[in-house]
Amino acid sequence: xxxxxxxxxxxxxxxxxxxxxxxxxxxxxxxxxxxxxxxxxxxxxxxxxxxxxxxxxxxxxxxxxxxxxxxxxxxxxxxxxxxxxxxxxxxxxxxxxxxxxxxxxxxxxxxxxxxxxxxxxxxxxxxxxxxxxxxxxxxxxxxxxxxxxxxxxxxxxxxxxxxxxxxxxxxxxxxxxxxxxxxxxxxxxxxxxxxxxxxxxxxxxxxxxxxxxxxxxxxxxxxxxxxxxxxxxxxxxxxxxxxxxxxxxxxxxxxxxxxxxxxxxxxxxxxxxxxxxxxxxxxxxxxxxxxxxxxxxxxxxxxxxxxxxxxxxxxxxxxxxxxxxxxx
Amino acid sequence: xxxxxxxxxxxxxxxxxxxxxxxxxxxxxxxxxxxxxxxxxxxxxxxxxxxxxxxxxxxxxxxxxxxxxxxxxxxxxxxxxxxxxxxxxxxxxxxxxxxxxxxxxxxxxxxxxxxxxxxxxxxxxxxxxxxxxxxxxxxxxxxxxxxxxxxxxxxxxxxxxxxxxxxxxxxxxxxxxxxxxxxxxxxxxxxxxxxxxxxxxxxxxxxxxxxxxxxxxxxxxxxxxxxxxxxxxxxxxxxxxxxxxxxxxxxxxxxxxxxxxxxxxxxxxxxxxxxxxxxxxxxxxxxxxxxxxxxxxxxxxxxxxxxxxxxxxxxxxxxxxxxx
Numbered sequence: 001x002x003x004x005x006x007x008x009x010x011x012x013x014x015x016x017x018x019x020x021x022x023x024x025x026x027x028x029x030x031x032x033x034x035x036x037x038x039x040x041x042x043x044x045x046x047x048x049x050x051x052x053x054x055x056x057x058x059x060x061x062x063x064x065x066x067x068x069x070x071x072x073x074x075x076x077x078x079x080x081x082x083x084x085x086x087x088x089x090x091x092x093x094x095x096x097x098x099x100x101x102x103x104x105x106x107x108x109x110x111x112x113x114x115x116x117x118x119x120x121x122x123x124x125x126x127x128x129x130x131x132x133x134x135x136x137x138x139x140x141x142x143x144x145x146x147x148x149x150x151x152x153x154x155x156x157x158x159x160x161x162x163x164x165x166x167x168x169x170x171x172x173x174x175x176x177x178x179x180x181x182x183x184x185x186x187x188x189x190x191x192x193x194x195x196x197x198x199x200x201x202x203x204x205x206x207x208x209x210x211x212x213x214x215x216x217x218x219x220x221x222x223x224x225x226x227x228x229x230x231x232x233x234x235x236x237x238x239x240x241x242x243x244x245x246x247x248x249x250x251x252x253x254x255x256x257x258x259x260x261x262x263x264x265x266x267x268x269x270x271x272x273x274x275x276x277x278x279x280x281x282x283x284x285x286x287x288x289x290x291x292x293x294x295x296x297x298x299x300x301x302x303x304x305x306x307x308x309x310x311x312x313x314x315x316x317x318x319x320x321x322x323x324x325x326x327x328x
Numbered sequence: 329x330x331x332x333x334x335x336x337x338x339x340x341x342x343x344x345x346x347x348x349x350x351x352x353x354x355x356x357x358x359x360x361x362x363x364x365x366x367x368x369x370x371x372x373x374x375x376x377x378x379x380x381x382x383x384x385x386x387x388x389x390x391x392x393x394x395x396x397x398x399x400x401x402x403x404x405x406x407x408x409x410x411x412x413x414x415x416x417x418x419x420x421x422x423x424x425x426x427x428x429x430x431x432x433x434x435x436x437x438x439x440x441x442x443x444x445x446x447x448x449x450x451x452x453x454x455x456x457x458x459x460x461x462x463x464x465x466x467x468x469x470x471x472x473x474x475x476x477x478x479x480x481x482x483x484x485x486x487x488x489x490x491x492x493x494x495x496x497x498x499x500x501x502x503x504x505x506x507x508x509x510x511x512x513x514x515x516x517x518x519x520x521x522x523x524x525x526x527x528x529x530x531x532x533x534x535x536x537x538x539x540x541x542x543x544x545x546x547x548x549x550x551x552x553x554x555x556x557x558x559x560x561x562x563x564x565x566x567x568x569x570x571x572x573x574x575x576x577x578x579x580x581x582x583x584x585x586x587x588x589x590x591x592x593x594x595x596x597x598x599x600x601x602x603x604x605x606x607x608x609x610x611x612x613x614x615x616x617x618x619x620x621x622x623x624x625x626x627x628x629x630x631x632x633x634x635x636x637x638x639x640x641x642x643x644x645x646x647x648x649x650x651x652x
Contacts, residue, residue: 045513145601159602160377189376189540191599194584198598216514219586223594242590260518261588262547267566271522271547274515277483 004033005177005210006057006095011070013049013056015281023066026234026281027052028289030070031308034178039204039211041225041242043218043257047278049234050214054180056080058097059087075177093123096171100183102163106155112139112166113151119173138169143199161192165199172203179204180212185220197224218257222246230254233278233289236308240315250317252294288320296321332534333365333421333502338397340380340387344607355606357383359558361397362633365502370528370535372549372566374542374581378603379555381538385504388536389423390414401502419449422500426507428487432479438465438490439475445498457497464493467530469523485516492523496531504536509544517544524548542585546570554578557614558606564639574641577615613644621645 011030014023027049034040042050055061057072057079072079074090082090099105107115116138117131126134132151139147142165155163164184171179181200185193201224204211213224221228221242228245230238230253238251249255258264259272276293285291288301300320308316309326340358347353358380365371375381387394390406399406406417422445425431432441442464443457452460462472468489479487488508495503505524509517521544528535539545545552546566553563554575562575573579580597587594599618610616616626626644633642641647 045515161602189603190542190584191376191580192602193586194596194598197586198596217586218514218588222588222590222592223586246588246590257514258588260515261543262518262521263543263585263588265547267547270525271518273519273522277485277516278513 003036005036005075006034006212007071007073008032008034008053008057009071009073011053011056011072012068013052013061014066014068016064016066018064023068024281025068025284027056028234030231030234030236032229032236032239034210034212035227036177036210037204037208038226039201039213039224041221041228042212042214042231043216043221043228044231045216045278047233047281048231050231051182052234053231054097054182054212054214058091058095058180059084060097088122092119092171092176093174094176095178095180096174096176097180097182098164098167098171098184100186102160102167102187103155105167106163108155111152111154112158115166116151116170116173119170123174134173135169138173139166141172141203142166142169144169159192160188161195164188164192164196168196168199168203172207172209175207176209178210178212180214182214183216184213186215186217193220200224218261219263230257233284234281235289235318237290237319238315238317239308240312240317244312244315248315250311250315250322251290251319252296252321253290288318329366329369331364332367332402334398334400335364335388336362336398336400338362338384338387338399339395340383340392341395346607353607356558356609357606358387358394359609361555361558361560363553363560363563365534365536367501368528368532368534369550370537370548372545372552373536373538373555374540374545374552375555376540376581376603378557378606380558380606381540381555382506384555385423385506385536385538389418389421389504391423415449419445419451419498420500421502421504422495422498424491424495424503424505424508426511428484428491428511429479431491432487432494434479437476437478438493441479441490442494442497445494449498451498460497461493464497467496467527468493469519483516484512485519488512488520489523492520492527496527496533499531500533502534502536504538506538507540508537510539510541521548542581554581557603557609559614559642560633560640561615561642562640563633568639572639574636574639574646575615575643576619576621576645580620613642615643 009031011027013027014025016023030053044050113132113135116135120126120131120134136147136151139150144150144165185196225242228242229236232253238254249258256274274293287305291297291301306318306320308318310316311322311325338361342355343352344355361384373381386392388399439461442461446452446457465472470489509520537548549566551565552569553560556577562578573582580599583597601618612627612629613631616622631642631644633640634647
């Protein structure tokens with residue numbers, strides 16, 4: 001495999017408590033690579049840190065957040081610690097992001113065309129008139145019917161699916177190398193989700209960009225991703241190729257998630273329950289963070305934190321149960 | 329099986345902003361929805377946003393007044409009742425909502441929330457109600473110790489259990505559940521789905537389970553009704569609907585579910601465009617604007633819901649092909 005296009009190494013991020021000024025750690029040594037021309041899925045439930053990781057990459061963390069360690073390298077450049085103006089060179093141009101709710105990401109008082117043109121003018125030497133003409137072509141690219149009309153419309157005049165297409169058009173306007181999609185279809189209906197996922201796949205193939213797809217939906221991951229990172233409570237608990245992950249899920253959290261899907265079970269089977277709920281970051285356990293909910297928990301899990309261990313060439317897992325299979 | 333609820337031609341039209349003088353603009357959120365509910369069964373009502381599934385659920389309990397139609401519970405048409413008689417009938421039909429944060433009063437303790445319906449319906453003395461509440465808390469997998477706590481102290485899954493306890497307090501015969509698991513994370517969702525099954529096995533309630541997630545509906549339901557733009561377009565047993573979906577919309581809907589298996593073979597039907605506005609429903613078949621198999625007659629004549637041996641479908645093409 002070629003060099004990764006984006007590399008996240010031992011990233012740790014915490015949040016400063018407004019009263020005690022104490023830093024509460026959320027992300028703990030998050031590491032993974034984004035290979036060029038791949039779709040990487042990041043899965044996890046609310047509060048697992050999947051969005052925080054990507055906001056760190058984009059330099060979009062709130063003021064209360066503190067990066068306590070680690071590195072984010074894009075094509076040889078360290079992104080952490082760049083000044084906002086230096087970061088603007090990458091943000092949008094090299095790495096672009098789309099969000100779950102397109103209505104809150106689009107500016108309600110500007111026409112769709114203006115918002116795409118703004119992106120183009122920011123990163124390219126282009127006149128306003130050319131940028132607006134280019135905006136129509138970008139809308140065509142995301143398969144919007146009658147782009148000449150939509151370019152002059154306001155976001156509220158569009159449906160949810162159309163808005164998400166516009167968001168993708170803005171994100172892809174400057175041909176970024178990486179598109180980060182944070183739950184891009186969660187707010188959409190399933191038939192519209194199918195449209196948007198198909199569009200993202202086509203665009204990725206046409207433009208040879210990489211996609212980081214953040215989702216809680218294992219079905220979406222199975223269909224879209226080449227590789228998958230599973231996160232739980234700020235830890236990466238498992239990393240594998242998509243085929244391997246679904247064939248041999250190895251972390252008790254991953255297997256638990258798969259066993260709890262109604263899709264994969266007939267009605268007379270009981271769904272598997274992962275007991276309890278995700279603790280709040282203040283109460284994250286020191287060793288294995290999944291230990292309180294794990295049915296295989298043993299002494300070592302409570303005493304020592306499991307590192308990511310490679311159990312196959314394309315498979316890493318952070319669980320003491322697998323320590324015997326781990327290779328160097 | 330014993331029929332306990334019969335919904336006939338339920339309609340809910342909303343007057344919306346716009347339209348011309350003398351001719352107000354109407355949104356036909358629910359149009360001619362009819363179905364039966366049998367004792368102890370689960371009927372799934374699926375559809376996407378704007379299909380009218382939630383409006384139908386609310387109109388049939390008269391949380392909003394239906395524009396037309398009859399809702400007959402054990403021989404009594406609920407839509408004609410008023411005052412005390414309505415209240416007395418309503419205790420047999422309870423409702424549960426998607427967002428437990430909004431459904432529970434933040435200033436009421438868990439105990440108050442659960443005992444309130446018992447006291448309103450004069451089904452228990454305060455003391456009996458408290459005892460019953462403690463029992464129900466245990467039934468829904470919580471502890472009686474939570475009686476004096478407030479909703480904000482609980483997680484989303486626990487809040488949904490409290491909502492469930494409140495709905496069950498009066499021992500309803502029918503529970504209308506509107507997207508009760510869609511705001512929850514996968515691992516918590518499984519806990520609540522199991523709870524639905526357990527409580528039904530124990531108490532024999534019928535569920536009208538309203539959801540957009542076909543995989544959840546499939547897991548829980550005995551029969552499934554698919555709604556599109558205010559109408560039921562297909563209704564069949566779960567097995568029949570998934571093995572032999574007849575309506576092109578149902579086919580597309582089933583094919584669009586992402587399968588959590590990267591090796592699964594997918595013959596995905598991707599529909600064009602969006603669901604039309606309920607203020608401007610297409611003249612003929614309401615799905616004709618997006619249907620891959622749309623024929624001239626589909627844009628002219630509105631198809632009726634036709635019964636093919638217990639499998640109901642609203643489609644000109646299906647009627648022509650399947651009919652004897």
